[in-house]
Amino acid sequence: MKRRMGRWRALLVLLWRAGRWQAVVVGVLAIVQGLLPTGLILATGELVAAVPDAVRQGLDSAAGDRALWALGLVGGAFVAGAILQAITSYQVSVLDNRYAEALHDAVARATLGTPGIAPLEDPRIANEIAALEEVERVDNFLETVANLRQVVQERATGIGAFLILLSFAWWAPFVLYIGWRAVIVMVTRLVEHGVELGFSLGAAGEMRRSRYLRGLAVESAAAKEIRVFGLADWVTGSYAHSWLTSMRRIWRGRFNDGLRTIGAVAVLAVAHVVVLGVLGWEAARGTLSVAQVVVFVQAVLATESLGWVGDPQWATSRAAVVAGQVVDLERRLAAAPSAGPARAAVDGPSGPVAVRLENLSFTYRGRAQPTLSGLDLEIPPGQSLAIVGENGVGKTTLIKLLCGLYDPDAGAVRIDGASPQQDRSRIGVIFQEFVRYELPLRENVGFGNLSLTGEEEVLRRALADAGGADLLATMPLGWDTVLARGYEGGRDLSGGQWQKVALARALTAIRGGAGLLILDEPTANLDVRAETELFDRFLELTRDTTTILVSHRLASVRHADRIVVIDDGRIVEDGTHDELRALGGRYDRMFGLQAQRFAAEAAGTGGGEADA
Numbered sequence: 001m002k003r004r005m006g007r008w009r010a011l012l013v014l015l016w017r018a019g020r021w022q023a024v025v026v027g028v029l030a031i032v033q034g035l036l037p038t039g040l041i042l043a044t045g046e047l048v049a050a051v052p053d054a055v056r057q058g059l060d061s062a063a064g065d066r067a068l069w070a071l072g073l074v075g076g077a078f079v080a081g082a083i084l085q086a087i088t089s090y091q092v093s094v095l096d097n098r099y100a101e102a103l104h105d106a107v108a109r110a111t112l113g114t115p116g117i118a119p120l121e122d123p124r125i126a127n128e129i130a131a132l133e134e135v136e137r138v139d140n141f142l143e144t145v146a147n148l149r150q151v152v153q154e155r156a157t158g159i160g161a162f163l164i165l166l167s168f169a170w171w172a173p174f175v176l177y178i179g180w181r182a183v184i185v186m187v188t189r190l191v192e193h194g195v196e197l198g199f200s201l202g203a204a205g206e207m208r209r210s211r212y213l214r215g216l217a218v219e220s221a222a223a224k225e226i227r228v229f230g231l232a233d234w235v236t237g238s239y240a241h242s243w244l245t246s247m248r249r250i251w252r253g254r255f256n257d258g259l260r261t262i263g264a265v266a267v268l269a270v271a272h273v274v275v276l277g278v279l280g281w282e283a284a285r286g287t288l289s290v291a292q293v294v295v296f297v298q299a300v301l302a303t304e305s306l307g308w309v310g311d312p313q314w315a316t317s318r319a320a321v322v323a324g325q326v327v328d329l330e331r332r333l334a335a336a337p338s339a340g341p342a343r344a345a346v347d348g349p350s351g352p353v354a355v356r357l358e359n360l361s362f363t364y365r366g367r368a369q370p371t372l373s374g375l376d377l378e379i380p381p382g383q384s385l386a387i388v389g390e391n392g393v394g395k396t397t398l399i400k401l402l403c404g405l406y407d408p409d410a411g412a413v414r415i416d417g418a419s420p421q422q423d424r425s426r427i428g429v430i431f432q433e434f435v436r437y438e439l440p441l442r443e444n445v446g447f448g449n450l451s452l453t454g455e456e457e458v459l460r461r462a463l464a465d466a467g468g469a470d471l472l473a474t475m476p477l478g479w480d481t482v483l484a485r486g487y488e489g490g491r492d493l494s495g496g497q498w499q500k501v502a503l504a505r506a507l508t509a510i511r512g513g514a515g516l517l518i519l520d521e522p523t524a525n526l527d528v529r530a531e532t533e534l535f536d537r538f539l540e541l542t543r544d545t546t547t548i549l550v551s552h553r554l555a556s557v558r559h560a561d562r563i564v565v566i567d568d569g570r571i572v573e574d575g576t577h578d579e580l581r582a583l584g585g586r587y588d589r590m591f592g593l594q595a596q597r598f599a600a601e602a603a604g605t606g607g608g609e610a611d612a
């Protein structure tokens with residue numbers, strides 16, 4: 001009961017956000033419209049009572065006047081209903097669109113509301129979000145307000161009928177109400193149980209797996225591998241198996257709920273037999289007039305509105321369950337401060353920052369071994385630092401902590417003395433798996449600092465500095481060319497071109513005032529020579545910026561002011577390229593091995609990648 005109240009409250013919260021005054025107007029009009037049938041029933045009774053005398057005494061008699069008045073009321077109720085319907089339908093459609101927007105906003109706010117990314121990697125929350133997206137996609141919720149309005153209107157009609165029946169016998173409306181209540185409870189349970197089951201399954205691995213497999217089958221991302229590796233049968237077979245496994249649970253649940261609903265319908269039938277039976281008996285005894293019988297029979301039929309009102313109620317119950325889930329998720333995720341406001345416009349770089357990592361320890365959820373343990377690092381303003389180490393030693397993890405995307409288990413990250421979550425505008429970062437936004441070139445470069453998306457000269461310089469000077473000329477719509485096929489004038493980019501765009505984005509962040517530039521191997525699919533050239537150019541361009549380069553290819557970063565080697569969750573070597581080579585330790589061994597390999601490759605290909 002408490003949970004159900006919470007869901008309805010959540011639905012009203014979202015409705016209030018969608019448009020408070022429109023919601024109130026639509027609600028009031030729905031109640032008025034719902035009470036019109038009560039007026040109609042009473043007016044019909046009046047008409048039936050007046051007609052015999054009016055026929056006998058003529059229309060210009062007092063009885064005739066009464067009949068004409070009653071007729072006017074019947075007609076008036078019909079006309080008022082039609083007018084109210086016309087007035088509300090526009091309001092409802094506007095509010096409906098806004099409600100759907102409010103719902104999508106709430107989901108987006110929930111997912112964007114966490115300062116770090118750890119909650120989104122929590123499998124339970126990731127599953128919940130996936131399930132919500134699926135329900136949103138399927139139900140769309142574009143008619144939630146129309147359905148809710150219909151339910152409110154029906155309830156008002158039912159209450160009117162209930163009040164009329166009180167004047168027949170005090171117990172009669174209660175008996176009918178119990179019958180309808182039984183049906184409502186069972187059908188609501190059927191619906192909600194279905195949605196809950198669907199949601200819990202949707203949030204569970206099996207259903208999510210089936211959706212993923214369906215995506216693999218129909219989307220283009222895996223089309224090449226599915227064909228080359230001959231995976232088509234496996235994908236369709238596994239999809240069918242996953243889908244059926246999860247759906248069977250829903251079907252079993254629905255069958256049991258269906259049986260209970262049949263029981264409730266039997267209770268309702270008995271309630272009607274009792275009330276209509278007594279009504280008939282009273283009429284036969286002559287204790288009720290014809291007009292009263294007409295009024296009470298209509299009222300009995302109208303109590304139907306106290307019961308299950310069909311599709312609108314079905315849809316509203318589903319919408320309430322989803323609203324409850326959304327508001328709950330929002331509350332849980334958005335309790336923390338926002339993911340970060342848009343960056344403010346700053347007049348050029350605001351100076352390099354000092355970075356301090358103190359005794360940093362971090363273990364991924366579900367992992368026994370810490371990825372970082374007791375790591376200390378201090379980077380003075382303006383220094384260029386390379387972080388190197390074998391695959392999987394925790395270089396990217398360190399960068400994510402530095403950006404405040406995870407909270408350390410112990411220790412602290414300080415950027416100019418502050419936590420990175422306090423002011424991310426000081427950081428420009430491009431990760432290895434940087435985002436290829438299906439948006440215009442302008443945003444792809446300008447997202448480094450949103451306030452600069454209109455400054456084409458700044459964007460052009462950033463793109464040129466990132467090595468993409470010629471890219472703009474090939475764009476049919478210039479900065480407004482969407483970087484994806486399938487859009488008017490859209491263009492897809494090669495892997496190398498995408499990297500240049502991503503690097504330009506990082507440079508835009510610097511132009512917008514970031515004092516720390518981090519490149520976490522966005523150049524991994526360049527060859528060593530190209531990566532080295534690019535890193536060198538960046539070091540040149542960002543002389544006044546604190547720079548962190550991440551790579552496991554040592555040759556690419558040897559011109560950095562300082563190099564640190566990570567292993568076993570901490571920094572094991574720290575110095576310049578020459579110092580670390582002279583040290584003869586881990587860096588020296590790794591460098592020697594890589595240099596040998598490149599020399600061998602170069603000899604084999606006639607290329608010149610040997611650089612040691």
Ligand SMILES: Nc1ncnc2c1ncn2[C@@H]1O[C@H](COP(=O)(O)OP(=O)(O)OP(=O)(O)O)[C@@H](O)[C@H]1O
Nearest residue numbers: 121364365371390391392393394395396397398552
């Ligand atoms: N989101 C995550 N959840 C759990 N474990 C993770 C997650 N991300 C990374 N790891 C694990 O943490 C360890 C460090 O990963 P990280 O990506 O930081 O290494 P890296 O040094 O950047 O590697 P590479 O050079 O291959 O990019 C790896 O063992 C990896 O499997």
